[in-house]
Amino acid sequence: MITIASDFGSVYPAAMKGVILQETDARLVDIAHDLPRQDPRGAAFWLRFALVEFPPAVHLAVVDPGVGTDRRPIVLRAGEHALAGPDNGSLVPAARALSEGAIDAYEIEIPDPASATFHGRDVFAPAAAWVHEQGVDAIESIDQLSAIESYVDLTLPDPDISGTRIEGEILVVDGFGNAITNIPGSAIEGIGRCLVNGEAIPVVETFEAVDRGSALVTVGSHGYVELDVNHGRGDERFGIEAGDSIELTLAEENER
Amino acid sequence: MITIASDFGSVYPAAMKGVILQETDARLVDIAHDLPRQDPRGAAFWLRFALVEFPPAVHLAVVDPGVGTDRRPIVLRAGEHALAGPDNGSLVPAARALSEGAIDAYEIEIPDPASATFHGRDVFAPAAAWVHEQGVDAIESIDQLSAIESYVDLTLPDPDISGTRIEGEILVVDGFGNAITNIPGSAIEGIGRCLVNGEAIPVVETFEAVDRGSALVTVGSHGYVELDVNHGRGDERFGIEAGDSIELTLAEENER
Amino acid sequence: MITIASDFGSVYPAAMKGVILQETDARLVDIAHDLPRQDPRGAAFWLRFALVEFPPAVHLAVVDPGVGTDRRPIVLRAGEHALAGPDNGSLVPAARALSEGAIDAYEIEIPDPASATFHGRDVFAPAAAWVHEQGVDAIESIDQLSAIESYVDLTLPDPDISGTRIEGEILVVDGFGNAITNIPGSAIEGIGRCLVNGEAIPVVETFEAVDRGSALVTVGSHGYVELDVNHGRGDERFGIEAGDSIELTLAEENER
Numbered sequence: 093m094i095t096i097a098s099d100f101g102s103v104y105p106a107a108m109k110g111v112i113l114q115e116t117d118a119r120l121v122d123i124a125h126d127l128p129r130q131d132p133r134g135a136a137f138w139l140r141f142a143l144v145e146f147p148p149a150v151h152l153a154v155v156d157p158g159v160g161t162d163r164r165p166i167v168l169r170a171g172e173h174a175l176a177g178p179d180n181g182s183l184v185p186a187a188r189a190l191s192e193g194a195i196d197a198y199e200i201e202i203p204d205p206a207s208a209t210f211h212g213r214d215v216f217a218p219a220a221a222w223v224h225e226q227g228v229d230a231i232e233s234i235d236q237l238s239a240i241e242s243y244v245d246l247t248l249p250d251p252d253i254s255g256t257r258i259e260g261e262i263l264v265v266d267g268f269g270n271a272i273t274n275i276p277g278s279a280i281e282g283i284g285r286c287l288v289n290g291e292a293i294p295v296v297e298t299f300e301a302v303d304r305g306s307a308l309v310t311v312g313s314h315g316y317v318e319l320d321v322n323h324g325r326g327d328e329r330f331g332i333e334a335g336d337s338i339e340l341t342l343a344e345e346n347e348r
Numbered sequence: 349m350i351t352i353a354s355d356f357g358s359v360y361p362a363a364m365k366g367v368i369l370q371e372t373d374a375r376l377v378d379i380a381h382d383l384p385r386q387d388p389r390g391a392a393f394w395l396r397f398a399l400v401e402f403p404p405a406v407h408l409a410v411v412d413p414g415v416g417t418d419r420r421p422i423v424l425r426a427g428e429h430a431l432a433g434p435d436n437g438s439l440v441p442a443a444r445a446l447s448e449g450a451i452d453a454y455e456i457e458i459p460d461p462a463s464a465t466f467h468g469r470d471v472f473a474p475a476a477a478w479v480h481e482q483g484v485d486a487i488e489s490i491d492q493l494s495a496i497e498s499y500v501d502l503t504l505p506d507p508d509i510s511g512t513r514i515e516g517e518i519l520v521v522d523g524f525g526n527a528i529t530n531i532p533g534s535a536i537e538g539i540g541r542c543l544v545n546g547e548a549i550p551v552v553e554t555f556e557a558v559d560r561g562s563a564l565v566t567v568g569s570h571g572y573v574e575l576d577v578n579h580g581r582g583d584e585r586f587g588i589e590a591g592d593s594i595e596l597t598l599a600e601e602n603e604r
Numbered sequence: 605m606i607t608i609a610s611d612f613g614s615v616y617p618a619a620m621k622g623v624i625l626q627e628t629d630a631r632l633v634d635i636a637h638d639l640p641r642q643d644p645r646g647a648a649f650w651l652r653f654a655l656v657e658f659p660p661a662v663h664l665a666v667v668d669p670g671v672g673t674d675r676r677p678i679v680l681r682a683g684e685h686a687l688a689g690p691d692n693g694s695l696v697p698a699a700r701a702l703s704e705g706a707i708d709a710y711e712i713e714i715p716d717p718a719s720a721t722f723h724g725r726d727v728f729a730p731a732a733a734w735v736h737e738q739g740v741d742a743i744e745s746i747d748q749l750s751a752i753e754s755y756v757d758l759t760l761p762d763p764d765i766s767g768t769r770i771e772g773e774i775l776v777v778d779g780f781g782n783a784i785t786n787i788p789g790s791a792i793e794g795i796g797r798c799l800v801n802g803e804a805i806p807v808v809e810t811f812e813a814v815d816r817g818s819a820l821v822t823v824g825s826h827g828y829v830e831l832d833v834n835h836g837r838g839d840e841r842f843g844i845e846a847g848d849s850i851e852l853t854l855a856e857e858n859e860r
Contacts, residue, residue: 093369095362101779103650104825106607106635110657113605113633120633121369121376123362129780130835138359145366145469160810208809210825213657267357268385297464298416313360313466323386349625351618377625377632379618394615401622401725523613524641553720554672569616569722579642 093149094220097123097139098212099130100154107210108152108217115221121146123153126267130157132182134264134334136246137272139175139186141314148172148228152212152220155182160208165200165215166243167223167231174228176200176220178211181246198237251275256342260317264334269325270318271332277311280342287341288319288330299323309340349405350476353379353395354468355386356410363466364408364473371477377402379409382523386413388438390520390590392502393528395431395442397570404428404484408468408476411438416464421456421471422499423479423487430484432456432476434467437502454493507531512598516573518588525581526574527588533567536598543597544575544586555579565596605661606732609635609651610724611642612666619722620664620729627733633658635665638779642669644694646776646846648758649784651687651698653826660684660740664724664732667694672720677712677727678755679735679743686740688712688732690723693758710749763787768854772829776846781837782830783844789823792854799853800831800842811835821852 094112098105105125112120123142128134135155143151148171156163156178164179170191175183179199187195206214222234231237251260251274260275280286283295286309294302295309302308304323307330312318319338320326327333350368354361361381368376379398384390391411399407404427412419412434420435426447431439435455443451462470478490487493507516507530516531536542539551542565550558551565558564560579563586568574575594576582583589606624610617617637624632635654640646647667655663660683668675668690676691682703687695691711699707718726734746743749763772763786772787792798795807798821806814807821814820816835819842824830831850832838839845 097362102636102638103654103778106609106633106654107657107825109633110654110659114657114659117631119373121362121365124358126358142359142362142366145363145370147366147370157812161812207823207825209811209822213825266359298414299465300413300417310465311463313363313463313469315463353618375629377618377621380614382614398615398618398622401619401626403622403626522615554670555721556669556673566721567719569619569719569725571719 093119093121093147094224095121095123095143095146095149095151097127097135097142097151097153098125098155099127099135100125100212104210104212107213111213111217112221115218116225118221118224127155128264128334131155131334132157132180133246133248135182136185137248137263139182140189143173143186144189150220150224150228151175151186152216153177153183154212154216156180156211159211164240165202165211165219166240167198167200167219167237168243169196169198169228169231172228174223174231176216176223179244181244184243184246185248197240197243198231199240201236201238249274251279253279258340258342260338260340262332262334262336262338263316265327269327270312270320271326271330272312272314273317273319273338275317275340277315277317280309280311280317280340283342285343287343289339292343293319349375349377349403350480351377351379351399351402351405351407353383353391353398353407353409354381354411355383355391356381356468360466360468363469367469367473368477371474372481374406374477374480383411384520384590387411387590388413388436389502389504391438392441393504393519395438396445399429399442400445406476406480406484407431407442408472409433409439410468410472412436412467415467420496421458421467421475422496423454423456423475423493424499425452425454425484425487428484430479430487432472432479435500437500440499440502441504453496453499454487455496457492457494505530507535509535514596514598516594516596518590518592518594519572520590521583525583526568526576527582527586528568528570529573529575529594531573531596533571533573536565536567536573536596539598541599543599545595548599549575605631605633605659606736607633607635607655607658607661607663609639609647609654609663609665610637610667611639611647612637612724616722616724619725623725623729624733627730628737630662630733630736639667640776640846643667643846644669644692645758645760647694648697649760649775651694652701655685655698656701662732662736662740663687663698664728665689665695666724666728668692668723671723676752677714677723677731678752679710679712679731679749680755681708681710681740681743684740686735686743688728688735691756693756696755696758697760709752709755710743711752713748713750761786763791765791770852770854772850772852774844774846774848774850775828777839781839782824782832783838783842784824784826785829785831785850787829787852789827789829792821792823792829792852795854797855799855801851804855805831
């Protein structure tokens with residue numbers, strides 16, 4: 093199985109699929125092709141979210157603002173999984189979540205010719221196909237891969253929690269406008285209300301617990317605190333976007 | 349074969365696929381992940397439209413405004429097909445169209461733990477995989493399913509036709525802005541022109557039968573009357589959206 | 605393997621898949637369902653771009669502004685590939701790129717009943733399934749196909765290059781706003797700067813070679829000159845859309 097993710101939008105992903113299917117008859121599964129554009133950190137969040145659900149697979153994931161520069165094309169081996177993409181950190185949180193132990197890294201030799209702008213098709217898709225065909229256990233035997241000592245790390249930021257005050261950050265905004273923070277759901281367990289940047293907002297378990305058009309704080313299926321609007325867009329309601337910091341002040345249930 | 353439909357947009361459907369592929373190597377076919385958001389009736393229209401084309405399959409379909417409330421998660425058995433999703437009526441018109449006879453309903457036991465906001469991944473995807481693996485004929489033997497006597501029904505509304513006057517309703521607007529009514533195509537057969545909310549509009553067989561930018565009434569491939577604009581959006585042209593009522597007055601061909 | 609492309613947006617492609625899967629268990633691969641709407645020439649560009657990457661397959665491709673008129677439904681045989689769709693030229697550049705030699709054309713008999721507005725489901729999807737099941741080499745034996753002498757040709761226009769002055773055309777705009785011309789990349793090789801409609805723009809190999817928000821000229825992975833903006837939209841920056849003509853005047857590297 094090969095999963096495929098990118099920020100390429102339409103048509104370009106099909107070219108990657110054609111290249112892969114020249115080499116292997118593996119099952120292909122699309123993760124998404126509208127990952128946050130040219131944003132390795134946003135991509136890292138979504139890749140970790142989705143890839144941890146999969147059985148052992150090769151994961152091709154290309155959010156690559158540095159394509160054509162000297163950033164390295166890499167494969168990370170994480171347990172029975174392998175991830176192919178640019179060495180910009182976007183693969184790392186998913187690799188860490190998929191691995192029981194160490195992550196091994198390999199640099200992909202760039203074929204000649206390769207376009208300067210579409211390594212997804214010309215570099216990463218063939219590499220994913222080779223790893224699938226050889227098998228993750230035989231990754232060392234693939235001529236076009238060379239073991240490397242280090243890779244660009246990326247850690248999604250932790251919030252700063254002191255008592256009832258939490259300083260966090262918006263990691264991504266999903267397609268519905270839900271603004272997803274880096275604050276773990278456990279931080280608001282049992283809380284009925286909180287101040288979001290100073291404004292009191294109910295903390296609820298489901299969107300329908302508030303009126304349509306009303307703001308809410310909830311814990312998303314990814315396990316993180318989200319700022320949302322029932323039948324609306326949280327990002328617009330709160331005037332926030334990915335990368336913005338956010339301050340929550342918790343109130344106890346009985347203060348609600 | 350398992351088909352997958354939702355209003356989840358991007359990335360979330362991939363998590364459902366990973367969960368399914370942990371349990372089965374069934375073929376997966378995406379129906380759509382931009383079904384009318386949190387609109388069981390609109391979802392019901394599109395599910396019926398698409399699913400009737402399929403050979404026997406398990407259909408996972410999640411448009412679920414009540415997730416996290418006490419609405420039940422269900423599987424409907426319809427002939428050789430099964431449909432898994434929320435008990436809000438969205439599955440029913442498709443089930444009725446797929447079944448030669450009765451529809452049998454089963455409640456899905458919610459696993460523990462399950463998120464409060466993503467039953468697509470935590471409840472419905474596993475249920476679809478189990479039904480696929482056991483087979484629809486052995487659905488009674490699945491421990492996590494319990495036969496239930498009733499389920500939430502949903503019938504797409506019929507128009508009110510009296511002579512040349514039809515009172516109908518916009519069921520859905522597709523991605524092109526075509527406003528699809530509940531009026532069967534047979535109601536306008538042989539008609540060359542009609543009044544739409546009082547305005548004369550040609551009834552034609554193809555978009556190109558009118559000038560670009562001009563409004564038209566036609567019968568869509570789903571068999572229902574649509575209000576469209578050639579190279580434009582019918583919803584904007586007529587100022588209508590899903591749920592709005594619409595009045596057609598038919599003129600004979602020779603009055604055109 | 606059957607690839608599927610269209611300008612149908614959402615849900616409608618699923619109906620085509622259901623019809624195909626009634627006839628065959630072929631692998632299905634989506635190319636795109638947001639091809640330039642009702643634009644056979646734009647579709648032709650993208651189909652050629654994507655389909656050349658694939659191993660032998662049947663390609664179902666439906667961008668069909670003439671559906672319901674007397675335009676013919678056809679299958680083109682191009683080497684070991686076959687392409688099914690409307691006879692409006694959209695299949696031809698891809699067929700020419702896939703074929704080592706001649707292209708053979710066949711008219712598809714329209715089944716009765718067939719809708720007037722959805723030949724993708726009612727005419728082309730069954731034809732693609734039959735060709736897949738019989739095999740491209742046995743295409744002559746398919747009862748519903750009749751060899752025809754000619755088909756609508758379509759050639760993507762060549763630019764007019766005289767010295768350092770190039771008159772070209774925007775063929776398509778991709779989802780990111782990159783405006784893709786008909787000017788081959790070789791025409792700007794070694795060039796560091798050019799005038800685009802009179803304005804000096806750097807010619808670079810990667811988006812990141814210019815500041816975010818700045819315009820650039822580069823050669824895309826399709827091999828053609830693009831007018832782009834780093835982290836922005838080229839079409840808006842230059843005020844251009846598909847079909848517009850464009851004039852480039854090249855400056856030598858040392859004039860930069």
